[in-house]
Amino acid sequence: MTAAREQPLELTAISHNEGVDAAVSAARRVIASLLHAGDGSAAEMKEVADRLNAVADHLDEHAPAMDQRMVDMWSGEGITRHDPVTGPENTIAPPLHLTGKDDGSVEGVVALGLPYQGPPGHVHGGISALLLDHTLGVANHWAGQSGMTAELTLRYHRPTPLFEQLTVTGEQIAVDGRKIRTRGAITARGEVCVSADGLFIAKHLPRPR
Numbered sequence: 207m208t209a210a211r212e213q214p215l216e217l218t219a220i221s222h223n224e225g226v227d228a229a230v231s232a233a234r235r236v237i238a239s240l241l242h243a244g245d246g247s248a249a250e251m252k253e254v255a256d257r258l259n260a261v262a263d264h265l266d267e268h269a270p271a272m273d274q275r276m277v278d279m280w281s282g283e284g285i286t287r288h289d290p291v292t293g294p295e296n297t298i299a300p301p302l303h304l305t306g307k308d309d310g311s312v313e314g315v316v317a318l319g320l321p322y323q324g325p326p327g328h329v330h331g332g333i334s335a336l337l338l339d340h341t342l343g344v345a346n347h348w349a350g351q352s353g354m355t356a357e358l359t360l361r362y363h364r365p366t367p368l369f370e371q372l373t374v375t376g377e378q379i380a381v382d383g384r385k386i387r388t389r390g391a392i393t394a395r396g397e398v399c400v401s402a403d404g405l406f407i408a409k410h411l412p413r414p415r
């Protein structure tokens with residue numbers, strides 16, 4: 207009998223809340239705070255823009271060259287810190303936090319705010335596709351056979367709410383040669399909002415060196 211695991215197996219990088227991770231958390235706040243703050247705001251937007259540009263100039267002056275950044279971000283194995291879904295170093299990542307389950311599937315939770323809005327009060331369908339594509343990709347990795355997305359079929363069952371805890375799941379269901387079939391879903395309050403069926407083809411692009 208397998209002993210119950212005390213800690214869930216982390217499949218995504220955890221924010222350290224210091225260094226670049228803390229800066230990224232602050233930048234996420236800026237993105238949300240700017241949204242529809244608009245010209246009706248009492249804040250002086252020209253000054254805000256100047257200050258943000260000064261921050262970006264400062265970062266660019268001190269960052270390694272782009273090709274070196276590419277090499278660095280792809281060094282090491284396993285969990286990435288830069289991807290646009292879970293990455294603590296990526297400001298556009300919500301971020302989704304995924305863990306691996308003993309049954310071979312993966313599961314994560316996330317609550318999405320205004321930057322991810324599509325219909326009023328609800329998640330943009332393309333954002334749901336992004337979350338599911340990535341989660342199915344991680345599910346493949348967790349199952350031991352991964353590849354690139356060839357097809358992603360989504361069914362939007364009901365609007366996906368903003369500001370509520372969403373559960374995102376993924377599970378590899380079949381491998382046939384290079385073809386990998388994977389499915390997943392986004393649920394809110396126990397109801398499926400979006401379901402996904404993916405076809406992945408075993409193919410891996412070379413890492414920058």
Ligand SMILES: CCCCCCCCCCCCCC(=O)SCCNC(=O)CCNC(=O)[C@H](O)C(C)(C)COP(=O)(O)OP(=O)(O)OC[C@H]1O[C@@H](n2cnc3c(N)ncnc32)[C@H](O)[C@@H]1OP(=O)(O)O
Binds near residue numbers: 286341353
């Ligand atoms: C610890 C945790 C770590 C996390 C790890 C990181 C997780 C990261 C998660 C990130 C997740 C994000 C993931 C991303 O964002 S991946 C990025 C998005 N995807 C792409 O950019 C893929 C672009 N397309 C390609 O590169 C190629 O077209 C692929 C690779 C798809 C196939 O080109 P390739 O030349 O290699 O294959 P082939 O032509 O020899 O065909 C082979 C077989 O496949 C069949 N076929 C092919 N295409 C399709 C199709 N569309 N529908 C149905 N069938 C298709 C084909 O008929 C043939 O079947 P058969 O004739 O043999 O029966």
